[in-house]
Amino acid sequence: MKSYGIYELNYAICEFKHEISVAIVRRKFDAVIVGAGGAGMRAALQLSEAGLKVAVLSKVFPTRSHTVAAQGGIAAALGNVTEDNWHWHMYDTVKGSDYLGDQDAIEFMCRQASEVVYELEHYGMPFDRLENGKIYQRPFGGQSQNFGGAQATRSCAAADRTGHAMLHTLYQRNVQANTQFFVEWMALDLIRDEEGDVCGVTALDIETGEVMALQARATLFATGGGARIFSASTNAFINTGDGLAMSARAGVPLEDMEFWQFHPTGVYGVGVLISEAVRGEGGYLLNKDGERFMERYAPNAKDLASRDVVSRALTTELKEGRGCGRDADYLLLKLDHLGADVIKTRLPGIREIAIKFAHADPIHDPIPVVPTAHYMMGGIPTNFYGQVVAPYKTGPEEVVQGFYAVGECACVSVHGGNRLGTNSLLDILVFGRAAGNRMIEDLKKNRHHKHLPADASDKALARLSRLNDQKDGESVAQVGDLLRKTMQTHCGVFRFPDMLKQGVEKIGEVAERAMRTEIKDKSRVFNTARVEALELENLVEVAVATMVSAEARTESRGAHARDDFPNRDDDRWLKHTLYFREGQRLDYKPVRLKPLTVESFPPKARTY
Amino acid sequence: MKKLERARWRCRRGLLELDIVLQRFMDEYYAKLDEAELGQFETLLDLPDNDLWDMITLKETGNGNLQPVLRLLQKV
Ligand SMILES: Cc1cc2nc3c(=O)[nH]c(=O)nc-3n(C[C@H](O)[C@H](O)[C@H](O)COP(=O)(O)OP(=O)(O)OC[C@H]3O[C@@H](n4cnc5c(N)ncnc54)[C@H](O)[C@@H]3O)c2cc1C
Numbered sequence: 001m002k003s004y005g006i007y008e009l010n011y012a013i014c015e016f017k018h019e020i021s022v023a024i025v026r027r028k029f030d031a032v033i034v035g036a037g038g039a040g041m042r043a044a045l046q047l048s049e050a051g052l053k054v055a056v057l058s059k060v061f062p063t064r065s066h067t068v069a070a071q072g073g074i075a076a077a078l079g080n081v082t083e084d085n086w087h088w089h090m091y092d093t094v095k096g097s098d099y100l101g102d103q104d105a106i107e108f109m110c111r112q113a114s115e116v117v118y119e120l121e122h123y124g125m126p127f128d129r130l131e132n133g134k135i136y137q138r139p140f141g142g143q144s145q146n147f148g149g150a151q152a153t154r155s156c157a158a159a160d161r162t163g164h165a166m167l168h169t170l171y172q173r174n175v176q177a178n179t180q181f182f183v184e185w186m187a188l189d190l191i192r193d194e195e196g197d198v199c200g201v202t203a204l205d206i207e208t209g210e211v212m213a214l215q216a217r218a219t220l221f222a223t224g225g226g227a228r229i230f231s232a233s234t235n236a237f238i239n240t241g242d243g244l245a246m247s248a249r250a251g252v253p254l255e256d257m258e259f260w261q262f263h264p265t266g267v268y269g270v271g272v273l274i275s276e277a278v279r280g281e282g283g284y285l286l287n288k289d290g291e292r293f294m295e296r297y298a299p300n301a302k303d304l305a306s307r308d309v310v311s312r313a314l315t316t317e318l319k320e321g322r323g324c325g326r327d328a329d330y331l332l333l334k335l336d337h338l339g340a341d342v343i344k345t346r347l348p349g350i351r352e353i354a355i356k357f358a359h360a361d362p363i364h365d366p367i368p369v370v371p372t373a374h375y376m377m378g379g380i381p382t383n384f385y386g387q388v389v390a391p392y393k394t395g396p397e398e399v400v401q402g403f404y405a406v407g408e409c410a411c412v413s414v415h416g417g418n419r420l421g422t423n424s425l426l427d428i429l430v431f432g433r434a435a436g437n438r439m440i441e442d443l444k445k446n447r448h449h450k451h452l453p454a455d456a457s458d459k460a461l462a463r464l465s466r467l468n469d470q471k472d473g474e475s476v477a478q479v480g481d482l483l484r485k486t487m488q489t490h491c492g493v494f495r496f497p498d499m500l501k502q503g504v505e506k507i508g509e510v511a512e513r514a515m516r517t518e519i520k521d522k523s524r525v526f527n528t529a530r531v532e533a534l535e536l537e538n539l540v541e542v543a544v545a546t547m548v549s550a551e552a553r554t555e556s557r558g559a560h561a562r563d564d565f566p567n568r569d570d571d572r573w574l575k576h577t578l579y580f581r582e583g584q585r586l587d588y589k590p591v592r593l594k595p596l597t598v599e600s601f602p603p604k605a606r607t608y
Numbered sequence: 609m610k611k612l613e614r615a616r617w618r619c620r621r622g623l624l625e626l627d628i629v630l631q632r633f634m635d636e637y638y639a640k641l642d643e644a645e646l647g648q649f650e651t652l653l654d655l656p657d658n659d660l661w662d663m664i665t666l667k668e669t670g671n672g673n674l675q676p677v678l679r680l681l682q683k684v
């Protein structure tokens with residue numbers, strides 16, 4: 001196949017505006033999936049096993065997707081250790097979401113949890129076992145029996161490698177099913193036709209620099225999270241929110257972008273996650289006076305209170321000048337009292353991380369930590385079939401034909417204002433499978449590819465050529481740093497009205513500068529500078545959506561904590577935010593309070 | 609051809625721990641590697657994330673041939 005590079009295309013753009021789309025190579029698939037993490041690969045498997053021709057694109061080798069980082073486990077009410085059922089799991093998820101979760105989707109997810117876990121076991125996932133041979137389960141924060149009663153034991157794990165095991169299992173199975181992987185390919189933009197239907201994506205082969213239009217009867221985004229918009233982030237560098245940015249640029253709104261989960265214990269300065277397991281084993285947090293401050297904020301649960309509560313406590317300590325170090329900008333996680341044996345046997349991974357990144361051996365010294373951006377609850381709005389829905393024709397939740405999204409990039413919404421630990425791996429499996437099934441059904445009806453519009457890839461090509469031609473431009477690294485600092489300062493754990501207002505302006509300035517970035521390397525092959533500049537443009541979309549949505553929501557709910565509006569306000573704000581890129585317009589839609597079969601859980605005060 | 613960029617992209621991982629260590633390594637040592645060490649580095653980059661991380665944090669000693677580069681990764 002002949003490869004057309006960016007240079008030729010640039011020329012084409014200037015001279016023959018209509019010929020470009022003819023110039024770039026097109027390939028046809030039944031389905032194109034962007035993202036090869038747990039969500040993308042679960043969906044791909046469903047489609048490939050049904051005999052469809054599926055292309056899966058990933059910026060990195062599939063098993064290097066961020067899902068690999070998940071250690072804690074996957075939630076499912078199997079009841080192998082203590083009594084459990086999906087209805088209790090559903091209650092916990094609704095409550096955890098601070099009642100912003102859609103109860104139909106939550107019921108759907110919790111009901112299917114056991115099935116998807118057993119299915120994965122059947123695919124060869126090496127779950128830890130109990131002596132009786134059943135899947136081992138461990139307790140996790142936010143899990144209860146009997147609708148808020150005693151601690152439940154609901155998370156299934158494969159040692160501290162659950163995500164890794166899941167990715168490898170799904171990858172092997174996909175290879176057997178003949179899923180076609182496009183590794184080190186970056187999707188640039190969505191292709192929509194005049195009717196608003198989605199017909200595929202324009203993508204860049206990082207290795208050769210070739211740009212191609214991948215045409216599909218169904219297009220699924222599973223591009224993961226975007227917590228790299230913050231300076232303190234537990235996410236790997238690839239998590240730049242590309243799927244959200246592509247959707248926003250194509251006119252699809254983004255839902256609930258003000259809701260980001262901050263994990264209380266990321267290593268100061270680098271962000272690497274120190275798991276809750278440390279506090280579960282008896283580690284606790286200290287301020288500069290050596291005070292165990294969580295006793296003041298959560299007298300009962302103390303250091304084991306839910307993530308948003310602990311993160312807010314840390315932030316308050318820092319704000320009131322009780323942080324440690326020269327700049328009083330971190331707190332300490334103490335665990336030496338557990339003794340060398342416990343640390344070495346039960347927390348070996350944590351010890352390595354502390355030594356490597358904080359130069360502190362927790363056997364002797366506490367670990368410096370700060371609240372760190374961890375998970376994006378918002379995303380591309382979908383229903384529980386994984387179909388993208390938007391108020392773009394007649395109804396508020398109209399299906400965007402041909403377009404699907406699952407995983408962290410999607411907002412179903414099962415996590416609402418705050419995600420519970422181990423519910424995300426569940427989300428990606430349940431909705432990955434559901435979206436796959438729905439796509440199979442839809443493809444039976446849509447037997448033919450829609451006609452690709454002549455200008456299908458023009459916008460993506462124009463962005464590439466702008467970048468190539470930019471003179472006297474901005475540095476990608478500098479603008480990126482500024483973006484992350486702006487988000488961290490103006491839209492962090494606590495949100496202040498004046499800071500948010502300024503934040504909207506500042507992030508707007510960052511956005512303008514990001515449109516003038518310049519790269520020195522103009523070559524085609526493996527041009528990582530180009531990829532990073534494109535990623536920055538994506539981060540900008542996610543950051544602006546977040547700031548604008550956060551500024552507008554004048555209440556505190558789940559992970560969104562406003563200093564000026566400290567309480568949840570169900571009368572005014574029991575609704576989802578929809579952010580439209582054009583004109584940075586906001587719209588809202590109601591929360592789906594009606595589950596599929598059971599009674600609704602009405603909003604109550606959320607206490608632990 | 610574009611070995612450096614290729615390596616730089618393959619340092620993009622699923623584990624943030626590796627992103628950070630590999631970036632430090634690229635900045636400090638990559639330019640100084642000889643042919644044999646470049647080969648070792650590529651072999652290491654092909655490993656699954658958790659295996660590579662275990663080797664860097666000494667849990668697994670792994671293949672003796674890879675020791676020179678591994679020792680540098682352990683240092684950064
Ligand atoms: C440190 C850490 C620990 C966690 N632990 C747990 C846990 O124990 N339990 C739990 O339930 N959740 C956990 N989570 C959350 C959970 O791991 C993630 O939410 C989930 O794995 C996301 O899966 P995904 O398939 O949606 O995305 P990812 O696994 O992030 O995959 C995204 C994919 O999209 C591809 N991609 C992105 N952009 C593009 C583009 N433009 N073109 C082509 N490809 C692209 C990437 O290459 C990748 O293949 C954890 C998160 C972190 C950060």
